[in-house]
Amino acid sequence: METNSQWIEIDSADGAFGAYLSLPRGGKGPGIVLLQEIFGVNQHIRNVADQYAADGYVVLAPDLFWRHGARIELGYDEAGWQRAVELMQATDFAKAQQDISATLKVLRGLDGVSGKVAALGYCFGGRLSYHTAANGLVDAAVAYYGGGIQNALERAPEIKVPVLMHFGARDDHIPNEAVKRIAETFEHNEQVEIHVYDDAEHGFNCNHRASYQQRAAAAAHGNTLVFLSELL
Template sequence: MSVTTQWIEIDSADGKFGAYLAIPHTRKGPGIVLIQEIFGVNEHIRSVAEQYAADGYLVIAPDLFWRSGQRIELAYDEAGWKRAVELMNATDVGQAQKDIELAIDALKAQPGLDGGIASIGYCFGGLLSYHTAANGLVDVAVAYYGGGIQNQLERADEIDVPLLMHFGEEDSHIPLDAVEKIAERFENNDNVEIVVYPEAEHGFNCSHRDSYNQRAAAEAHGNTLIFLGQEL
């Protein structure tokens, strides 16, 4: 049996929202809550969920833009970027965190969950993965090019779980001085690891974007799997 996928519905105080669930062929494994970019749970994020399911994880990717419209998914063109920024600005981070917590609860209810749960987020989702770690909702956390983490370092002391952060050396949205600021704040925290990938732009993990960097994506995925294997 191969990876199986489906959309499920999750109840919240504000209504129902969707989440994309990917289950490995073994039907069991540790869990991952996969946190979207600003482009929604689109084809790319679904493919990432399936990739981690193929790696042996139960993966859930909640639709965090559902209050603006169910299952919004955007392309990486000019119109997509414009709409994505609008949706991000309309999203309350506190509400998004509650939705992520509900998605984690839904993951915990899966009969095949065998082990801890990690959060992995990309871009806006990277920042939310950082908050998820600070909120103590997961056992480990990964943030890919998490925009704005450098402005949320007052939460650094709340990070009590292993945290891996990936950044691109040539990220036009997250300058290296921001990465250095983050690194300085966590230099005495042995639970936090930061990797900077040479010649990598923002969104380097996404094969649907012009900024895709195959080598950086492969190395980051490998580093993430090693990190999860060691810490989860």
């Protein structure tokens, strides 16, 4: 993939934090703020950033765990899972949203960003993507297996921009009943699109995980590209 990537610093009220920037060939395109899983801005998230940069987007992935250590990067083994859950539970959700707001300000200000910007998040980042849309900070949002969205449906009336959600039918972290509740809540909002992938588990997009499912990952990526191309 012909992309140009680097870490940059973003200023916040609490100090500076890092964000992984990946530029498309030519350096210009619509913007995406990429929101991490609970494993940090690890190799998988950087690969996703580079993938969407290759698709023509300027992608910026903030390090949302920076208050607990800069650029924490975890794997998917038992130790990685344990530390990831600890970090997620220790993260101040309001401050994470402030960090996303600061990241979006930088993203919109980049010379290469033309037009609109979207939030794209996975797992923990999927939930944050939903809240970023509800906060009115982006022009569109994509949430992959966003755990916890079903517990924040009181924010549904605040969703005024197009949102695309991806879920796996065999996700043992997000019950089918939760997905059903989300779908029912947004049933009359034509801007919200929900896809459920048969035989896909939690994390089906991540080829670093045992739950990776190539077919679901390809279909979801294609659906996301169509969605973003129509809106940004």
